[in-house]
Amino acid sequence: MLLLDPRHAHDDDHDDHGGLHRDLHQTGAAMDRRSMLRIAARFGAALSAIQVIGCGGAETVLGTDATATVSSTCPTRVPSETEGPYPGDGSNGPNVLSSTGIVRSDIRTSFAGLSGTATGVPLNIRLTLVSASTCAPLAGYAVYLWHCDRAGNYSLYSSGFTNQNYLRGVQAADSNGVVTFQSIYPGCYSGRWPHIHFEVYRSLAQATAVSNKIATSQIALPLTANTLVYAASGYEASVTNQSRITLASDNVFSDGASLELATITGDVSSGMTAALTVGI
Numbered sequence: 001m002l003l004l005d006p007r008h009a010h011d012d013d014h015d016d017h018g019g020l021h022r023d024l025h026q027t028g029a030a031m032d033r034r035s036m037l038r039i040a041a042r043f044g045a046a047l048s049a050i051q052v053i054g055c056g057g058a059e060t061v062l063g064t065d066a067t068a069t070v071s072s073t074c075p076t077r078v079p080s081e082t083e084g085p086y087p088g089d090g091s092n093g094p095n096v097l098s099s100t101g102i103v104r105s106d107i108r109t110s111f112a113g114l115s116g117t118a119t120g121v122p123l124n125i126r127l128t129l130v131s132a133s134t135c136a137p138l139a140g141y142a143v144y145l146w147h148c149d150r151a152g153n154y155s156l157y158s159s160g161f162t163n164q165n166y167l168r169g170v171q172a173a174d175s176n177g178v179v180t181f182q183s184i185y186p187g188c189y190s191g192r193w194p195h196i197h198f199e200v201y202r203s204l205a206q207a208t209a210v211s212n213k214i215a216t217s218q219i220a221l222p223l224t225a226n227t228l229v230y231a232a233s234g235y236e237a238s239v240t241n242q243s244r245i246t247l248a249s250d251n252v253f254s255d256g257a258s259l260e261l262a263t264i265t266g267d268v269s270s271g272m273t274a275a276l277t278v279g280i
Contacts, residue, residue, distance in 0.1 A: 029244045054238050074135040078259055081218045081252050084197060085248035086154035088146060088168055089210040096157040096168050097144065106182040107145070107169035110155070116164045120150035120184030121229045122271030125196060129177040132279035137177030141280070142207040145181055147196040150234045152189025152241070172204045180211070185229045185272060186221070188238040193250040195222040200280055215280055220247065221258045225264035226273065232268055 040163050083089070088096045101111035110116045125145065129138040146168040149152050155164040167186075171179040188194045199208035201216040223242075230238040247253045253260065259279075267270035 012073045051204070074132050074225045075277055076131050076259055077279045078215060078217045079256075080216060081260075083199065083216050086146070086148075086157040087197070087199075087210075088154075088156050088165070089144065089199065089213075091210050094165075095210075096156070096165055097170070097210065099165070102144075102168070102170050103172075103204060104169045105171055105180060107167055108183060110164045110166045112165065114163060114165050116166060118149045118155075118164075118166045118184050120187075120234060121232055121268050123183050123185040124271065124273040125181040125183055126273060126275045127179050127198065127219075128275070128277045129173050129179070129200065130277060131252070131280055136238050137173070137175070138280055139173055139175045139177055140203055141177070142170055142201040142204045143173070143198050144168075144201070144207055144213075145179075145196065145198040147183070147186040148189060150184060150187040151237060152187045170204065170207050185225075185235075187235055188226065188230065188242040188245075191245070191251075193245055193247055193253055194226050194238075194242065195219060196221070196253070196274070209276040215278075217278070218252060218260060219274065219276055220253050220261045221274065222261060222264055228268055 053164070059250060083091065085092055096112070099112040104111070108118050126276060127143055127145075129141050129143070130136070146154075148158075149161075149167060152158075153161045155161050155166050157169065167183060169181055171181060173179050186194055186196060186274050196219040198217060198219065199207075199210070199213045200217075201212055202214060206212040225240055226238070229235060230242065247257050250257075262274040262276045264272055264274050
């Protein structure tokens, strides 16, 4: 197993098109988050480079879940982030939360009377929801997750894709607090570091109205994995877009992404898995 430290990545992010900075944190909240990250950095476990070769060859771990903990304490609460201009939750135009078929694990196809399938490198997205105060898994909590396609388009919003609603779905956490979505690896569009959006609700019943959400955040994807995926057909524009941005310059992750940086395993040919523990 090859472990590569994604903190060496240089990336950036752009969910704000034309004055959408209204969605960014207030100064006070941002300072609180930076303080939390500085504390977490002091106690976080160091990452190392490890390679294990077995009879079947090597498995590559392309990123690291940098969720910070202090000794045996609970995970730090995931930072609050902008939902961006394309949420599809009714807060900015279209609303899929009340649509028939939104509760699903495979989000690659459109639903509720719409047709179309997003193609790209397969990606399983695995989030583990844990209480930041008790450490207990949040069984039964629900996640609404969405992201762009391999060309950087968002269903329901991007020109030519308003008749699609793929790459959006809701799942309830199992007894271990785990939700899993089968999707494709998102592309990198101009002005943003590669990322995935999600909202957390206390239950599936609560996940029908955006006013009930208890957390909104984003998953950052590590540079090493991005570079491998973007060499695949259909991701050509992502190569150029990613070269122009870094995590440090991204308008969402620039104040620290350690609590949002996913661990990526797998490969381009057989598919990848992005995993992140989310403190709520």
